Amino acid sequence: MLYRYLAAVSTAMILTVSQAAGEVVTLYTEEAPPYSTIVGNRIRGLSVDIVKTLFDRSKLQYEIQMLPLKRAIYTTLLETNSCVFPLERNQEREVEFHWVSPVLLSQTAFYVLKNSGIEIRTLEDVEGYIVGSYSGSATANYLASQGIKTSVIPYDAPNIRMLENKRIDIWASDTLVADYLLKQNRNTNIEKKLVYFTTLRALACNLEFPPTAIERLSENLAEMYRDGTIQRLMDKYQSSVLN
Amino acid sequence: MGINLVRVIHSYSGFLILLFLSSFSWAALPISESINQWLDTEFVNSTLTREQQEKELLWFHRVSEPLRGMSIRVVSERIDTHWYEANVLTKAFEDITGIQVIHEITGEDDVIKKISTQMALGYNLYDAYINDSDLIGTHFRSDNIMAISDLMAQHGKDFTLPTLDLDDFIGLAFTTGPNGKIYQLPDQQFANLYWYRHDWFSREDFQEQFKSRYGYDLAVPQNWAAYEDIAEFFTMHVKEIDGVKVYGHMDYGKNDPSLGWRFSDAWLSMAGAGDKGLPNGLPVDEWGIRVENCSPVGASVSRGGALNSPAAKFALTKYIEWLDKYAPPDARNMNFSESGAVAAQGAIAQQIFWYTAFTADFIDPTLPVTDEQGRPKWRMAPSPRGPYWESGMKSGYQDNGAWTFLTSTPVDRQQAAWLYAQFVVSKTVSLQKMIKGLTPIRQSDIESDYMSKAAPNYGGLIEFYRSSARLSWTPTGTNVPDYPSMSKLWWQNIASAVSGKMTAEQAMDNLAEEMDSELKRLMNNAADNCQPKLNDVSPESTWLEKPGSPKPKLENEKPKGETLPYVEALQRWEIN
Numbered sequence: 001m002l003y004r005y006l007a008a009v010s011t012a013m014i015l016t017v018s019q020a021a022g023e024v025v026t027l028y029t030e031e032a033p034p035y036s037t038i039v040g041n042r043i044r045g046l047s048v049d050i051v052k053t054l055f056d057r058s059k060l061q062y063e064i065q066m067l068p069l070k071r072a073i074y075t076t077l078l079e080t081n082s083c084v085f086p087l088e089r090n091q092e093r094e095v096e097f098h099w100v101s102p103v104l105l106s107q108t109a110f111y112v113l114k115n116s117g118i119e120i121r122t123l124e125d126v127e128g129y130i131v132g133s134y135s136g137s138a139t140a141n142y143l144a145s146q147g148i149k150t151s152v153i154p155y156d157a158p159n160i161r162m163l164e165n166k167r168i169d170i171w172a173s174d175t176l177v178a179d180y181l182l183k184q185n186r187n188t189n190i191e192k193k194l195v196y197f198t199t200l201r202a203l204a205c206n207l208e209f210p211p212t213a214i215e216r217l218s219e220n221l222a223e224m225y226r227d228g229t230i231q232r233l234m235d236k237y238q239s240s241v242l243n
Numbered sequence: 244m245g246i247n248l249v250r251v252i253h254s255y256s257g258f259l260i261l262l263f264l265s266s267f268s269w270a271a272l273p274i275s276e277s278i279n280q281w282l283d284t285e286f287v288n289s290t291l292t293r294e295q296q297e298k299e300l301l302w303f304h305r306v307s308e309p310l311r312g313m314s315i316r317v318v319s320e321r322i323d324t325h326w327y328e329a330n331v332l333t334k335a336f337e338d339i340t341g342i343q344v345i346h347e348i349t350g351e352d353d354v355i356k357k358i359s360t361q362m363a364l365g366y367n368l369y370d371a372y373i374n375d376s377d378l379i380g381t382h383f384r385s386d387n388i389m390a391i392s393d394l395m396a397q398h399g400k401d402f403t404l405p406t407l408d409l410d411d412f413i414g415l416a417f418t419t420g421p422n423g424k425i426y427q428l429p430d431q432q433f434a435n436l437y438w439y440r441h442d443w444f445s446r447e448d449f450q451e452q453f454k455s456r457y458g459y460d461l462a463v464p465q466n467w468a469a470y471e472d473i474a475e476f477f478t479m480h481v482k483e484i485d486g487v488k489v490y491g492h493m494d495y496g497k498n499d500p501s502l503g504w505r506f507s508d509a510w511l512s513m514a515g516a517g518d519k520g521l522p523n524g525l526p527v528d529e530w531g532i533r534v535e536n537c538s539p540v541g542a543s544v545s546r547g548g549a550l551n552s553p554a555a556k557f558a559l560t561k562y563i564e565w566l567d568k569y570a571p572p573d574a575r576n577m578n579f580s581e582s583g584a585v586a587a588q589g590a591i592a593q594q595i596f597w598y599t600a601f602t603a604d605f606i607d608p609t610l611p612v613t614d615e616q617g618r619p620k621w622r623m624a625p626s627p628r629g630p631y632w633e634s635g636m637k638s639g640y641q642d643n644g645a646w647t648f649l650t651s652t653p654v655d656r657q658q659a660a661w662l663y664a665q666f667v668v669s670k671t672v673s674l675q676k677m678i679k680g681l682t683p684i685r686q687s688d689i690e691s692d693y694m695s696k697a698a699p700n701y702g703g704l705i706e707f708y709r710s711s712a713r714l715s716w717t718p719t720g721t722n723v724p725d726y727p728s729m730s731k732l733w734w735q736n737i738a739s740a741v742s743g744k745m746t747a748e749q750a751m752d753n754l755a756e757e758m759d760s761e762l763k764r765l766m767n768n769a770a771d772n773c774q775p776k777l778n779d780v781s782p783e784s785t786w787l788e789k790p791g792s793p794k795p796k797l798e799n800e801k802p803k804g805e806t807l808p809y810v811e812a813l814q815r816w817e818i819n
């Protein structure tokens with residue numbers, strides 16, 4: 001299920017209000033539970049719930065499609081009335097999109113096999129090892145830019161098997177995603193080491209996306225932080241991952 | 244065991260041993276041994292005596308007792324100095340204090356996005372930031388910043404290093420608000436200076452050819468006219484040296500947030516767009532913003548600013564013209580980081596806007612820009628000035644990355660982060676850190692015997708920092724009331740001009756209009772704390788006819804080129 005190349009569509013119909021450019025906004029996301037995943041024939045997850053609430057509050061029509069991350073980014077660069085989420089916002093990507101940020105605050109950590117003997121106190125300590133990540137992830141680019149040897153595959157989940165089979169030495173992954181995947185796999189042979197990077201994850205929209213809609217979305221997102229909506233959603237998903 | 248252990252480890256060879264060393268902790272040792280290990284192996288250069296160093300490190304160990312076991316998180320931009328902190332100093336600090344520090348490194352723009360997010364949402368993303376003092380105008384107007392002065396007087400009092408010696412910091416004025424409060428603690432500083440190949444400039448054949456073509460000596464350019472002539476000379480006339488294509492200019496032009504720094508850092512002041520007066524020009528600063536009684540009143544000429552003045556438009560025009568005519572073709576597709584090391588590859592004759600943060604990357608003995616003894620074939624010198632520049636004006640930019648604390652961070656985490664901040668700037672550590680990153684913060688380090696001996700290896704860096712000229716190289720000042728929201732306007736508009744979507748004139752007009760709109764938004768949003776109070780729009784001639792900035796267009800924007808021999812050029816640092 002997790003590795004299937006799958007495009008699913010979830011559409012919200014808000015029939016009574018106007019919206020950006022008079023069209024339905026296409027929102028692309030990736031299979032990355034618990035942020036976003038397909039349950040039955042619906043797309044669900046923490047970031048999906050946040051973005052749905054955000055668009056509902058902003059009275060914008062939308063549909064959500066699931067694509068591999070790299071393709072989701074590329075498609076959003078080309079399609080006028082589209083956005084991708086939850087994308088890691090960084091300086092290299094800044095000029096490519098209009099940003100509504102942050103829809104999520106996330107962290108990335110290094111994971112190793114227990115008893116591997118690998119000790120990681122700082123980023124420098126992973127030099128000389130092969131670090132696994134996945135295509136489209138800002139993590140892989142960040143590590144590679146520091147001269148760290150990375151192994152990049154299309155999806156993140158198989159990195160668990162890559163680590164167990166010692167095809168990589170270290171797995172670099174989002175902490176919430178990794179904790180979820182390890183729990184799903186009932187894996188107790190992998191342990192978290194250094195949580196080395198914090199990321200602002202955002203809704204990244206095509207540069208032709210109407211600025212007024214970006215403004216409205218940004219204002220409503222800020223309000224969702226102020227009124228506790230974001231925290232409630234995060235608490236809900238974090239407790240479901242940990243328990 | 245300590246020294247013996249190190250010897251035993253070094254007596255082995257191979258990959259695993261290296262890995263072991265890199266992550267090895269001396270925390271398990273008794274504290275005196277752990278301290279001695281770090282003093283023996285890392286902090287070997289210091290302006291303190293060994294006894295004073297031990298005393299200082301023991302102080303860190305003692306006061307950290309109630310915070311031991313904590314793990315804190317800080318963030319900074321991506322330069323050598325901060326990598327040294329993140330990879331080495333965090334380990335030393337943890338071994339001595341028992342406090343783990345995760346020191347994240349990221350792009351400068353990302354640092355600004357993150358501190359803005361924490362300020363806006365109140366979420367404790369980080370326990371401290373190394374944030375450029377360019378944000379001082381934002382910070383002193385904000386309720387979200389825990390000023391260092393307040394921290395030291397309140398919950399940081401018992402955690403303030405007795406030997407911190409604030410008077411020793413050369414950049415404290417840049418982190419102090421108009422109210423006299425110190426908001427940030429300097430961690431590293433670097434300037435943008437002129438860089439050139441001293442060996443090429445010294446060649447008799449090039450000197451003769453240049454003089455015969457341009458009528459004056461090939462030497463350190465004092466004005467933009469000479470810089471332009473030298474750029475043309477190497478790119479169009481010398482063309483090749485030892486079979487390698489060479490260029491008379493290097494810069495960067497990629498659509499990227501760092502393109503904005505290239506301008507907001509100092510380019511307009513180097514052209515001479517602002518007013519006289521340090522640190523930033525008064526009443527019009529290097530952003531072209533006019534200020535009255537500490538309140539910004541406009542950026543466009545029609546409101547008394549200079550952002551779309553003839554001098555500002557000239558500055559952008561020349562930047563694009565030189566990028567197109569004299570720089571390597573790839574330069575326009577590069578950002579700040581990508582372009583930084585290009586001149587070190589040996590094909591660039593000079594660079595007008597060169598950050599000294601790259602010095603450490605330019606003294607590698609394997610590079611074509613160093614000689615057989617590993618000494619630089621290049622020099623840094625005072626930046627040439629544009630035709631609108633007048634004596635008494637800001638001459639360039641100085642980056643001052645400084646420790647910044649937010650009120651949304653829990654008190655115990657602020658205390659732990661305050662200890663780490665002081666550790667990485669302490670006199671035990673600071674000279675060694677300066678040697679690694681060449682971004683000095685302490686007068687005592689600059690004046691040290693070590694630096695006197697090492698100065699010839701650094702191509703003029705120490706001479707610059709020992710001169711009073713460094714006071715004319717300044718960060719963005721207090722006139723910019725919201726750096727995060729205003730700084731992005733620079734790169735968005737400059738990029739339009741570089742790509743040809745707009746002319747230089749249109750880009751600066753648009754930038755000035757957007758900057759005024761932003762000032763207006765801030766005027767409407769904020770309490771009365773030096774907040775913007777926009778002037779009414781007047782005919783531009785009203786302002787251009789008054790003395791000072793904005794200045795009317797010069798009839799001749801390219802006077803005769805002026806150059807000086809290197810030694811005399813350095814003496815100008817003292818004069819100005």
